[in-house]
Each structure stands twice: as C-alpha cells, then as structure tokens.
Amino acid sequence: MSAPQKRRRESRFPGSLFALYFVTLLLMSGIHMGLVTLINENHWPTAVQILIPVFYWGLVAGALTLFTRYKIVKTYDQPMKELAKAAKKVAHGDFSVYIPPLHTTNRHDYLDQMFLDFNKMVAELGSIETMRTDFIANVSHEIKTPLAAIQNYTQLLRRPGLTKEEQENYISAILSSTRRLSSLVTNILKLNKLESQQIVPHDEPYDLCAQLSECAMSFESVWEEKGIEFEADIEDRATIYGDASLLELVWNNLLSNAFKFTEPGGTVTLYQTSDETHVTVSVSDTGCGISKEAQRHIFDKFYQGDTSHATEGNGLGLALALRVLQLMNATIQVDSLEGQGTTFTVKIPTDQTNEGKQMT
Ligand SMILES: Nc1ncnc2c1ncn2[C@@H]1O[C@H](COP(=O)(O)OP(=O)(O)OP(=O)(O)O)[C@@H](O)[C@H]1O
Numbered sequence: 595m596s597a598p599q600k601r602r603r604e605s606r607f608p609g610s611l612f613a614l615y616f617v618t619l620l621l622m623s624g625i626h627m628g629l630v631t632l633i634n635e636n637h638w639p640t641a642v643q644i645l646i647p648v649f650y651w652g653l654v655a656g657a658l659t660l661f662t663r664y665k666i667v668k669t670y671d672q673p674m675k676e677l678a679k680a681a682k683k684v685a686h687g688d689f690s691v692y693i694p695p696l697h698t699t700n701r702h703d704y705l706d707q708m709f710l711d712f713n714k715m716v717a718e719l720g721s722i723e724t725m726r727t728d729f730i731a732n733v734s735h736e737i738k739t740p741l742a743a744i745q746n747y748t749q750l751l752r753r754p755g756l757t758k759e760e761q762e763n764y765i766s767a768i769l770s771s772t773r774r775l776s777s778l779v780t781n782i783l784k785l786n787k788l789e790s791q792q793i794v795p796h797d798e799p800y801d802l803c804a805q806l807s808e809c810a811m812s813f814e815s816v817w818e819e820k821g822i823e824f825e826a827d828i829e830d831r832a833t834i835y836g837d838a839s840l841l842e843l844v845w846n847n848l849l850s851n852a853f854k855f856t857e858p859g860g861t862v863t864l865y866q867t868s869d870e871t872h873v874t875v876s877v878s879d880t881g882c883g884i885s886k887e888a889q890r891h892i893f894d895k896f897y898q899g900d901t902s903h904a905t906e907g908n909g910l911g912l913a914l915a916l917r918v919l920q921l922m923n924a925t926i927q928v929d930s931l932e933g934q935g936t937t938f939t940v941k942i943p944t945d946q947t948n949e950g951k952q953m954t
Pocket residue numbers: 847851852855879881882883884892897898899900903904906907908909910911912913936
C-alpha cells in the first residue's frame with residue numbers, strides 16, 4: 595500500500611475527534627448523573643424529573659449537531675466551494691488559478707491530492723493555450739513576410755518601362771517568396787500530422803548509407819556555389835529499419851542548416867558509423883556556431899537564432915527532425931561553440947531494427 599493511501603485510511607478514524615467525543619460524552623454523562631442525583635434528592639414532580647434530562651440531552655444533541663455541521667462545512671463544503679469557484683474561473687479562460695492544498699505535504703489527504711491535480715491540469719491547459727496563441731502569432735508573422743514581398747514586387751512589376759533584367763529579378767523574388775510560403779505550409783502540415791500522430795511511420799529495412807549519399811549529393815550545387823568544402827565519411831552499407839521518407843527530412847535539414855550557417859571557405863562533414871546497439875550519424879560544420887542560450891531553443895517551433903538567415907527558413911526544420919527522431923526512439927544531440935562550428939549527432943537504436951533486420 596502506498597503512503598498516501600495509508601494516510602487516507604488513517605483519516606477515516608481520526609483519533610483526535612474520537613478523543614474529543616469520548617471526553618465530551620463522559621463529561622455529559624457525569625453531568626447527567628449529577629442531575630439525576632439532584633432530582634432524586636429534591637423530590638421534584640415527575641414531569642420535571644422527565645423534562646430536565648430531556649431538555650439537557652436536547653441541548654447536548656443540539657451542540658453536537660452544530661459541531662458536526664461546522665466540521666463538515668470546514669472539511670468539505672468550503673474546499674468544494676473553493677474548487678467550484680476555481681473551476682468556474684478556468685471555464686472563463688483564467689488559467690492563473692491556483693488552489694493551495696489544505697494541509698502540509700506530510701498530511702495530504704485525497705482533497706489535497708485533488709487540489710494538486712487540479713492545479714496541474716490548469717497549468718497544463720494554460721501552457722497549451724499559450725502555445726496555441728504563440729503558434730498563431732508565429733504562423734501569421736511567417737506568412738505576412740513573404741506575402742508582403744509578393745505584394746511589393748508585383749506592384750513594382752506593374753511599373754512601366756522596366757528592363758527585362760528588372761522584370762526577371764522581381765519575378766525571381768516573387769517565386770522565392772511563394773516557395774517559402776509553400777514550404778512553410780508543407781512543414782506546418784507535416785509537423786501537425788506528426789504531433790497528432792496522423793503520420794504512422796512506415797518502417798522497412800533500407801540502406802541508410804545510400805540515403806545519406808543521395809541527400810548529400812542534392813546539396814552539391816549549394817556547396818559549390820558557396821565555396822564550402824564537403825567531406826563525407828560513411829560506411830559502404832548500413833541497413834536500418836525505419837521510415838526512409840521521414841528520416842530524409844532529418845538529414846536534409848541538418849545538411850541544409852550546416853551549409854546555410856557556414857561561411858564560404860568553411861567545411862561541412864557528414865560522418866556515419868555503427869555498432870551493435872546504434873547507428874550514429876553526425877553533421878559537423880565550421881560555421882557560426884550556436885550560443886548556449888540558443889541551444890536550449892533550437893528545437894522549438896519557429897525558433898531562429900541567427901536572424902541574418904531568417905529569410906532562408908521558418909525555424910521548423912529542427913522541430914520536425916526532433917519529432918521524427920522521437921517517433922523512432924532515436925536521439926539528437928547538439929555540440930556547438932560560437933564562432934567555431936556545430937555538430938549534430940543522431941543516434942538510432944538498432945534494437946528496433948525489427949527482429950534481426952539489423953544493419954549490416
Ligand atoms: N548548423 C548550425 N549552425 C548554426 N546555427 C544553427 C545550425 N543549425 C541550426 N541552427 C540554429 O537553429 C535555428 C533553428 O534551426 P531550424 O533548422 O529549426 O530552422 P531554420 O533552418 O532557420 O529554418 P527551416 O529549417 O524551417 O528552413 C536556426 O535558425 C539557427 O539559428
């Protein structure tokens with residue numbers, strides 16, 4: 595039996611209340627006996643002999659009724675009224691409500707436990723509400739920026755006498771904003787589906803090394819254009835059991851971040867290794883690095899630490915990556931030094947490689 599249950603059972607027979615009743619009843623009986631002796635000694639009429647004890651015990655019963663009522667009001671009615679008042683406030687959207695427990699921690703009964711659970715529930719509801727409003731504010735902001743750009747460039751396009759080159763520039767700017775909008779919507783939908791578990795991973799065995807090579811190669815034009823050196827050190831083959839399309843999101847985002855936050859002349863390294871328990875993939879760069887404070891937020895939705903690259907994404911990539919990896923019981927770790935570079939390390943357990951469909 596757990597400690598709180600034991601305490602609750604003890605409170606069903608409160609010793610102090612028993613002692614109080616016991617002493618009071620003894621005292622009352624004593625007074626009753628005193629009254630009977632007085633009546634017998636004085637030879638009062640029979641009616642008085644009957645009425646005095648009846649009146650006396652009536653008084654005692656009345657006092658006990660009032661005392662019991664007071665106890666019930668204090669122990670149950672008042673806390674219940676307080677709970678009802680708090681619940682009403684929450685129903686009207688006030689999530690700052692807090693009901694203090696009635697007893698100290700070591701004397702908690704089930705009412706205290708109920709209050710604590712209620713407080714916890716209200717705090718949860720409050721944080722969901724904050725997240726919802728933050729989310730709407732973030733989405734609105736992310737949509738407004740490219741929309742404003744589209745509007746501006748479209749107006750510029752209407753100006754007479756534009757050169758072919760100017761037209762081309764404005765059209766590319768519009769296209770880039772529409773791409774940004776489209777990727778924002780796609781990422782939000784994906785994240786939403788992942789969080790509401792509408793996406794069930796379709797796990798199957800596949801070669802992780804081939805996938806990593808493919809993802810890396812899709813960034814060839816980026817590293818060539820930016821003058822970044824790219825190095826890869828991966829095994830020939832590592833078969834894992836997982837959802838390839840979901841994991842592709844992870845590698846693409848880690849690589850895109852590495853190239854995005856590394857200056858020309860820097861290096862990006864893709865490293866993959868495996869042992870009996872895990873496949874490990876790491877993406878390192880010699881870029882701007884992430885401050886300790888920012889590291890605590892990079893997996894939050896819409897968080898963008900480095901504002902100079904804010905237009906090149908929506909801050910959803912790592913939130914998506916984390917959700918995907920959580921679904922696969924995998925972990926992601928960041929090691930970074932400001933001004934020196936960053937390494938993201940992903941560890942995928944091999945014990946979920948479906949009964950022996952282990953990596954080879
Ligand atoms: N390799 C890195 N070097 C430096 N900062 C990084 C790196 N990877 C992530 N960050 C920081 O973490 C933030 C969040 O990254 P995340 O991938 O979630 O968003 P994003 O790349 O800005 O946008 P999106 O991925 O939606 O295109 C980035 O804005 C950046 O500040």
